[in-house]
Amino acid sequence: MSHTLKTALGVIALIALAAVGYFGLADNLAFMTQVVIMMIFVLSLDYVLGYAGISTLGHAAMFGTGAYAAAIFATSVSSDPILGILAGAVAGGAIALLSGFVLMRAHGLTLLMLSIAVTEVLHELANKYSGITGGADGLSFTPGPILGRFEFDFAGHIAYIYSVCLLLLVFIKLRVLTASPFGLAARGIRESQARMRAIGTPVYWRMLLIYTFGGAFAGVAGALSAQTTALVSLSVYDFQLSAGAVLMLILGGTGQLWGAILGTMVYMTVHQIASSVDPFNWLFIIGAMVLIVVYLVPNGLMALPALLLRWRRK
Amino acid sequence: MSTLFSIVIDGVAYGMVLFTISVGLSVTMGLMRIVNLAHGGFALLGGAFTHWAMTGLGLPFLAAAPLAIAMVMLLSLPMERLLYRPIYKMGELQQVLATIGITFLIIASVNWWLGSTLQSIQLPAFMSGAVNLGLRTLPTQRVYVIIAGLLVICGLYILIERTRFGIKLRAAVDFPGTAACLGIDTSKIFLITFALGAGLAALGGILGAEILPIEAYYPLRYMVLFLTVVAVGGMGSITGSFLAALGLGILDTATRYLLPDFGTVFFYFAMILVLGIRPNGLLGKSLS
Numbered sequence: 001m002s003h004t005l006k007t008a009l010g011v012i013a014l015i016a017l018a019a020v021g022y023f024g025l026a027d028n029l030a031f032m033t034q035v036v037i038m039m040i041f042v043l044s045l046d047y048v049l050g051y052a053g054i055s056t057l058g059h060a061a062m063f064g065t066g067a068y069a070a071a072i073f074a075t076s077v078s079s080d081p082i083l084g085i086l087a088g089a090v091a092g093g094a095i096a097l098l099s100g101f102v103l104m105r106a107h108g109l110t111l112l113m114l115s116i117a118v119t120e121v122l123h124e125l126a127n128k129y130s131g132i133t134g135g136a137d138g139l140s141f142t143p144g145p146i147l148g149r150f151e152f153d154f155a156g157h158i159a160y161i162y163s164v165c166l167l168l169l170v171f172i173k174l175r176v177l178t179a180s181p182f183g184l185a186a187r188g189i190r191e192s193q194a195r196m197r198a199i200g201t202p203v204y205w206r207m208l209l210i211y212t213f214g215g216a217f218a219g220v221a222g223a224l225s226a227q228t229t230a231l232v233s234l235s236v237y238d239f240q241l242s243a244g245a246v247l248m249l250i251l252g253g254t255g256q257l258w259g260a261i262l263g264t265m266v267y268m269t270v271h272q273i274a275s276s277v278d279p280f281n282w283l284f285i286i287g288a289m290v291l292i293v294v295y296l297v298p299n300g301l302m303a304l305p306a307l308l309l310r311w312r313r314k
Numbered sequence: 315m316s317t318l319f320s321i322v323i324d325g326v327a328y329g330m331v332l333f334t335i336s337v338g339l340s341v342t343m344g345l346m347r348i349v350n351l352a353h354g355g356f357a358l359l360g361g362a363f364t365h366w367a368m369t370g371l372g373l374p375f376l377a378a379a380p381l382a383i384a385m386v387m388l389l390s391l392p393m394e395r396l397l398y399r400p401i402y403k404m405g406e407l408q409q410v411l412a413t414i415g416i417t418f419l420i421i422a423s424v425n426w427w428l429g430s431t432l433q434s435i436q437l438p439a440f441m442s443g444a445v446n447l448g449l450r451t452l453p454t455q456r457v458y459v460i461i462a463g464l465l466v467i468c469g470l471y472i473l474i475e476r477t478r479f480g481i482k483l484r485a486a487v488d489f490p491g492t493a494a495c496l497g498i499d500t501s502k503i504f505l506i507t508f509a510l511g512a513g514l515a516a517l518g519g520i521l522g523a524e525i526l527p528i529e530a531y532y533p534l535r536y537m538v539l540f541l542t543v544v545a546v547g548g549m550g551s552i553t554g555s556f557l558a559a560l561g562l563g564i565l566d567t568a569t570r571y572l573l574p575d576f577g578t579v580f581f582y583f584a585m586i587l588v589l590g591i592r593p594n595g596l597l598g599k600s601l602s
Binding site for chain 1: 343349397400401404405406407408410411412414415416417418419421422423425426430534537538541542544545549575576577578579582583585586589590593594595
């Protein structure tokens with residue numbers, strides 16, 4: 001099956017999934033919009049972490065910057081949501097590029113810690129310069145109608161459809177990007193930096209570019225989150241957001257895009273159900289689920305069918 | 315002058331707490347080459363057990379604290395064998411996932427057992443209050459924390475440099491393969507070191523309860539803090555952890571006193587600066 005055909009089928013599957021959610025769980029549109037936004041965010045992380053092997057626990061830095069950029073852009077330049085998304089992408093990419101100059105030199109624990117540090121510094125700066133960001137109160141704004149026609153409605157129908165459209169765009173873009181020679185270089189870097197260097201790839205600059213692209217996609221997710229909730233608070237820079245995204249990605253399986261979609265869906269659904277059934281002890285469920293997956297299917301839920309097949313053959 | 319004095323005393327005390335909690339993490343991470351995000355859980359358990367032994371069993375602090383540390387060490391043995399052993403050979407990301415899962419389970423357990431309120435630890439009379447040095451007075455608790463921290467580093471120095479176990483431990487950290495070939499039971503060394511690290515974390519959790527309050531979400535709240543000490547000091551280096559903990563403790567305390575508006579900006583800037591210049595930390599060895 002050709003790559004284009006697979007992508008087309010993937011898009012159809014995503015649309016079908018989104019439609020099932022839309023008609024089947026119409027009361028939970030706000031939650032499902034959150035899931036879709038998180039999917040975009042985790043996809044952007046998959047591009048950085050799954051494809052290029054850049055381990056990070058600070059992906060929220062780009063999400064948060066994208067969110068603030070979209071909000072500030074809406075209040076001071078134009079309230080057009082599409083332009084706001086672009087602003088978020090540019091801001092997310094810019095922060096990734098700037099921090100990437102230092103981050104891409106490190107690896108392992110050092111890289112994890114540096115990525116956390118960048119997010120924490122942004123968190124503190126956003127708190128300190130409350131004149132621009134609203135500080136602890138947050139920054140609320142009113143996004144304009146999408147394409148000048150579709151107003152965000154109170155029930156969240158437009159927000160959901162708008163988010164799904166952006167998810168599809170990001171998905172297609174990443175499918176193309178990961179199959180391109182540039183994407184193959186990313187996988188090569190993940191597998192062996194030394195060999196890539198030996199065949200003449202400027203590894204550092206490639207990684208910097210990949211991190212910047214990944215940051216731009218994360219910025220899109222942040223901007224979308226800001227627009228659909230009409231509010232940006234300091235929590236966009238939370239460590240829990242970065243760690244949660246990594247959790248969802250590894251849960252689903254890295255380096256194949258679908259793992260990001262599946263992991264996000266499963267994690268957020270279990271989280272939602274567990275925390276509504278037992279608001280005090282839901283962490284037991286999440287912790288147990290995470291451990292079971294790590295010990296039984298270390299490569300993530302996407303590897304489950306292959307694993308089951310192998311067990312049956314034995 | 316008096317501000318400077320307070321900064322130094324509070325900063326050093328804070329640094330000692332950070333060191334006591336993080337040193338075990340640093341050694342186990344250097345020894346087993348794993349990313350462990352659950353270490354703060356042992357500090358939480360130490361504090362929670364102490365709280366329980368004092369309020370539930372009515373024990374005095376000096377009996378409750380050793381009991382709590384012993385309980386944490388005992389608990390850490392099966393945890394190492396059952397939960398950590400399988401992940402040593404896994405990739406970095408699986409380790410992140412697994413140890414976050416363990417953290418969640420610890421948080422959920424403490425939350426279920428003691429609730430999500432603050433678990434206060436009532437210090438005995440001789441440790442609370444203030445001590446008069448003639449020139450000025452300072453909180454007695456800080457003095458005890460600093461003394462305890464110094465005892466810990468002296469004890470560790472003797473253990474690592476002067477005992478048979480220390481020789482084996484150093485061999486296992488530097489060349490695990492060769493050490494195993496020479497007949498050193500590295501898996502036993504792992505286990506003992508892990509339990510020791512857990513016990514020290516528990517001690518740090520108890521001593522630092524006034525600075526880092528004990529509550530269910532403690533391991534998640536301070537996870538980054540402990541990892542920072544390890545990364546800045548250099549994985550596996552005890553002296554590195556000590557320098558990093560002391561430096562970061564004083565820096566963080568100084569900015570809280572002098573530039574409270576900026577929060578933890580300088581703390582993280584210092585980390586970026588150190589790791590930008592020395593990617594393996596102050597005294598860390600290159601892993602590759």
